[in-house]
Amino acid sequence: MLPPLLFFLLFKYYPMLNAVLAFKDYNVIKGIWGSPWVGLKNFKLFFDNPIFWSLLKNTLLLSGYLLLAGFPVPILLALMLNEVRGGRFKRIVQLVSFAPYFISTVVMVSIIMLFLAPRLGFANLALNALGMESVNFLGEPGYFRSIYVWSDIWQTAGYTAVIYLAALAGIDPTLYEAAKVDGASRFQKIRHVDLPGIMPTIVIVLILNVGNVMALGFEKVYLLQNPLNIVNSEIIATYVYSIGLLNANYSFATAVGLFNSFVNLILLVLVNSLAKRFSSSSIW
Amino acid sequence: MATASASKKIRESAGDRFFLAAVYTILSLVLLVVLYPLVYILSSSISSPAAVTSGRVWLWPVNLSFKGFEALFRTPEVMTGYGNSLIYTVAGTIISVALTVMIAYPLSRKSLFGRGPLMMFVTFTMIFSGGLIPTYMVVKELGLIDSRWALLIPNAIWVWQVIIARSFFQSSIPDELLEASEIDGCSDLRFMRSVVLPLSKPILAVLVLMYAVGQWNAYFDALIYLKTANLFPLQLVLRSIIIQNNSAGGLMDAMKMVERQQLAEQLKYSLIVVATLPVLIIYPFVQRYFVQGMLVGSVKG
Incomplete structure (x- = not known):
């Protein structure tokens, strides 16, 4: 039991201590603890910087879009799969829709780039075949969010649907019997038996999703980013990376990161207490 | 089991049958949307480089060739x-x-x-x-x-x-x-x-x-x-x-310019296949465990 505890102390809790860097002016020679305190200077610097608002806007718009579009899809998928009784068709759909989950972020972005390439990409070949002009999808900032969100749905909907399918399988069969006796149509059955049955699961997944609003996946955004679409694709996480690791501005980047973690924590607590009030399910 | 499904069929109303047909159609579309890019990439990786760069690959491989993979193994x-x-x-x-x-x-x-x-x-x-x-x-x-x-x-x-x-x-x-x-x-x-x-x-x-x-x-x-x-x-x-x-540096110096560009383009598809195939091949056999793991995890403890 000791090695794992050491792991958590060293790689999870020690960094939290190190985060005091945000309140200091980091000096390589003096080290983290020897560097002078500067109070909230780094935070002030960040909030006064015009980029703060654009980062916040980009982060929230992207994750808001992802939440709105991405949240219902797996639920619908699971409800539909649940209507299909057994059989090979159901198994195949499940198997195939789950598969993209195993594709790595790098490969996912590679596929996106090959499909949307300005000259030879599949999307533009198709547009040309229909007699339309080519579009430089990844160079247009306006397309960035849609590309991110819909590729994400393509990749994860089948995986998330499995969670809902499990919840659907746990619904008391006598409820279906009762619905049948009452002459409910398939649609009514979904509305009055399925949906209420998986509501606790929906709420929990929602909480987890909202809790991740600020912790948007750095990896994919960073890989999809290019100088042309950066006005919409620079989010807090990618900014921390470029300021901190590429420009070695440690203190400032730590402050930005810390701000992000805090907003995230507050959001999570907020959503959880809301869920507790309006339904019986919460994550703690 | 058989009698149960037979009796259900009789009770199924027209609205329900329509609903079920819609469900099947949408699911088939989902299947297509998920599967198509994967098949496209696989096909491109085993087509001839020229066919890939001139956009002649739509679904099935064109002019079967393994040049992309050969080049890969020499990189x-x-x-x-x-x-x-x-x-x-x-x-x-x-x-x-x-x-x-x-x-x-x-x-x-x-x-x-x-x-x-x-x-x-x-x-x-x-x-x-x-x-x-x-x-x-x-x-x-x-x-x-x-x-x-x-x-x-x-x-x-x-x-x-x-x-x-x-x-x-x-x-x-x-x-x-x-x-x-x-x-x-x-x-x-x-x-x-x-x-x-x-x-x-x-x-x-x-x-x-x-x-x-x-x-x-x-x-x-x-x-x-x-x-x-x-x-x-x-x-x-x-x-x-x-x-x-x-x-990929130094791999194709001897080749002509055009051919080189074509191959560089196709190499990308082959690379994707090589990097993803090990996981996707094993996956259908172990899907059971994944699902199981997620189910265990969703039980609140």
């Missing part, structure tokens, strides 16, 4: 990357699974002193973290920058896996079993080896698979911690060739 970066990824996956999975079991099993025992606070200690890291830079500084202080260990240790335990494993141990290895063994004079280590591990094969399979896929697909840690190209995993090589469009 040293790719082969080194492949080897590295294998090392990271095997070593990383062993370390991760061992550490996860070491923390998850004690947490599943009610007799553990300070169990509640310990669980908090572990799960809190899920919702709050020091951030990228502070973590980077720790790794740097430990002298792990630019070493293989940087990819194996700092992210070795995923809290989610600990939770899944703990729920499994809790539900399938009852405390009574431990008591019985203790009465028989069985030591804790012996109990672990001859009772717990044999009973835990399903959860071990889940852990191994999840960590292995995670390691194989990871690139972020390599991006920030590694500097020497010889240590790069495949994903990082992939990123450099496909996303940053650095054509």
Whole structure:
């Protein structure tokens, strides 16, 4: 039991201590603890910087879009799969829709780039075949969010649907019997038996999703980013990376990161207490 | 079973039949949308480079050719990357699974002193973290920058896996079993080896698979911690060739310009296939375990 505890102390809790860097002016020679305190200077610097608002806007718009579009899809998928009784068709759909989950972020972005390439990409070949002009999808900032969100749905909907399918399988069969006796149509059955049955699961997944609003996946955004679409694709996480690791501005980047973690924590607590009030399910 | 479905068919109203038909249609569309890009990439990787670059591949391979793969095997970066990824996956999975079991099993025992606070200690890291830079500084202080260990240790335990494993141990290895063994004079280590591990094969399979896929697909840690190209995993090589469009150096000097460009384009499809196929081939056989793992995890413990 000791090695794992050491792991958590060293790689999870020690960094939290190190985060005091945000309140200091980091000096390589003096080290983290020897560097002078500067109070909230780094935070002030960040909030006064015009980029703060654009980062916040980009982060929230992207994750808001992802939440709105991405949240219902797996639920619908699971409800539909649940209507299909057994059989090979159901198994195949499940198997195939789950598969993209195993594709790595790098490969996912590679596929996106090959499909949307300005000259030879599949999307533009198709547009040309229909007699339309080519579009430089990844160079247009306006397309960035849609590309991110819909590729994400393509990749994860089948995986998330499995969670809902499990919840659907746990619904008391006598409820279906009762619905049948009452002459409910398939649609009514979904509305009055399925949906209420998986509501606790929906709420929990929602909480987890909202809790991740600020912790948007750095990896994919960073890989999809290019100088042309950066006005919409620079989010807090990618900014921390470029300021901190590429420009070695440690203190400032730590402050930005810390701000992000805090907003995230507050959001999570907020959503959880809301869920507790309006339904019986919460994550703690 | 057969009679039940037959009687259901009779009761099915016109509206229901229409509804079901719509469901089947939409699901078929979903199937198509998910499957098409995958088939397209596979087909492109085994078509002739000329056919790929002139956009003649739509669904099936055109002018079957394995030039892309041949070129791949002659590219040293790719082969080194492949080897590295294998090392990271095997070593990383062993370390991760061992550490996860070491923390998850004690947490599943009610007799553990300070169990509640310990669980908090572990799960809190899920919702709050020091951030990228502070973590980077720790790794740097430990002298792990630019070493293989940087990819194996700092992210070795995923809290989610600990939770899944703990729920499994809790539900399938009852405390009574431990008591019985203790009465028989069985030591804790012996109990672990001859009772717990044999009973835990399903959860071990889940852990191994999840960590292995995670390691194989990871690139972020390599991006920030590694500097020497010889240590790069495949994903990082992939990123450099496909996303940053650095054509694999020195491999095609002898060829004519046009042919070279065509091949460079097709190489990308072959690379994607090579990097993804191992996982996608194994996946249908182990899907059962994945689903199982997720189900265990969704049981609140």
